Amino acid sequence: MTKAAEIEIASVSKVYGTTTAVHAISLKIPAGSYCCLLGPSGCGKTSTLRMIAGHESVSSGDILLGNKDVTDLPPAARGTAMMFQSYALFPHLDLVDNVAFSLKMKGVDKETRRAKALDMLKLMQLEPYANRRPAQLSGGQQQRVALARALITDPEALLLDEPLSALDPFLKIRMRAELKKLQTALGITFVHVTHSQEEAMALADLIVVMNDGRIEQAAPPRTVFERPATAFVARFMGDHNVISGRVTASTASDTLLSVPSGGDFWAPASDTPEGDLADIAIRTDRVRMGAAAEAGLGFTGTISNVEYRGSSVKLVATGAGIEEFTAILSDTMFFDRPVKVGEAIELSWNREDVIVLGRSH
Template sequence: MTKAAEIELASVTKAYGNTVAVHAISLKIPAGTYCCLLGPSGCGKTSTLRMIAGHESITSGDILLGNANVTDLPPAKRGTAMMFQSYALFPHLDLVDNVAFSLKMKGVDKDTRRAKALDMLKLMQLEPYANRHPAQLSGGQQQRVALARALITDPEALLLDEPLSALDPFLKIRMRAELKKLQTSLGISFVHVTHSQEEAMALADLIVVMNDGRIEQAAHPRTVFERPATAFVARFMGDHNVISGRVSQTENGSVTLSVPAGADFRAEGSAAETGEPIDIAIRTDHIRIGETAIEGFGFTGTVSNIEYRGSSVKLTATGAGIEEFTAILGDKVFFSNPVKVGEAIQLSWAPEDVIVLGRAGN
């Protein structure tokens, strides 16, 4: 197997006429990393993947693989391999010929390429199905054939465009584990496009959160979860409440932010000045209910929705100028003192649980 190489994007821009899909992004993906490009539809993640693969031209900037600048190289010369969302298997060929196809295009002799294809099918635990056609396989098996076909060229990086989107929920979870195991055993970089936060958290060593053609945050999953960089990341990951307002007071590294037509809240460790817009975040599982709040670290709200989730309960409230505020409570905590929709409750959090968020592009 080819040695893994670092992937670097240097001020890469993609424009379609007057529309800029990717805005001068810079990113380093260390060799041997499982990287997930994560974001909503239209954020630029697939365009970025296709530019790394060479299936999309670059408007400006450079892409480097190891020490080589591959910006102007065709896909086959880059040292990358791409697995498409549709798998793109040939229905009239058996699995061996499907997997061996790229070697055939390179002029590798029949015996050599078939032997290598059988080795790849063995790696994917598909050897018993070698003579079958794609239509005779399940979705998960077809995906493994597509993986084998991509990996037969010994790429330095494997690029995956929403590879799990066509699978049912149970198979998705199983294939996630297989992808992670495969990446670890091969030791090469996987760059995987997804819009699923859960998928990215489960797989990645590096999550790159994209929005509107820009990178909002690139970090380890735990950092993205515990220290979201911007309000977009905090909201998109779905595990934080975001409160937006303006700084109304500053004092010794502590700020008070005022929510329009709502309450005042406090945050430690901000350099923001009076009058500036500010966003803060508090993790949903750090919210307490029914306890008296320290001033500026809580509010009285009205329960608008309750969802029972087995081991936890999701409670949503409105109040203090905030339309939707979520608390995730352990089932024992909630049912020891249950509340109902329409009830007024006190929500509070500890000062150290407040994260001051940055602004995109800062």
């Protein structure tokens, strides 16, 4: 296999007519890492992937693969391979010819390309099906054929556009494990577009959260989850309560955040000046039932929803100017003191569990 390449995106924009899909983003994807571009539909993640692949032109900025500027190169000359969402397999060709297709286009002789295609099918554990057509395969097998076809060119980076979206939930989880294993075995750079937080958390070394054509945060999964950079990231990753308000007091160690016509909440010191808007987050699994040890670290709310989830129970409450505040409690904690919709409840958290969020652009 060829070596992996670092991918560098330097102030890259994509403009369609009067619409800017990607706003001058800069990003370094380390060689040999698994990177997930994560975000809602229309956030610019697929446009970014297609610009790396060369399937979309760059409106401004540069794309470097290794030390090579590939901004204006055609896809075949970049050292990348793309795996499309639809797999795009040829229905009339058997698996060997499907996988060997790009080598045929490059003029590689029949014997050499078929031998290499068989090696790739072996890697994907599809050798017994070599003479079948795509229609005779399951979704997961078709996906592995598409992967084999992308990898036969020995790319330095594999680009995957929502590769798991067509699969059923159980197969998704199995294919996720296979993708990770494959990337580790090959050691090449993978860039994978997804709108699934769970998928990104399970696969990536580097998660790049995109919103409205901009990068909100690029960091390892644990950092994105434990220290979301902005309210958008905290909300999009889920499992975080975001409280928005105005800074009404600050000391060297603390900031007081006041929610419009609601409660006051303490947070660690931030550089937001008094009077300005600010956001804080508290993870849903760090919230407990019961009064706060000190003021500003909890509130009294009314239960609006209770969901039993087996090992945990999800409570949603409203109060103190907060429309929806979620607590995930262990089943034992909840059933020690069960509550119903409509009941008043005290919710609280520890000072160290309050995260100060940055503001989006």
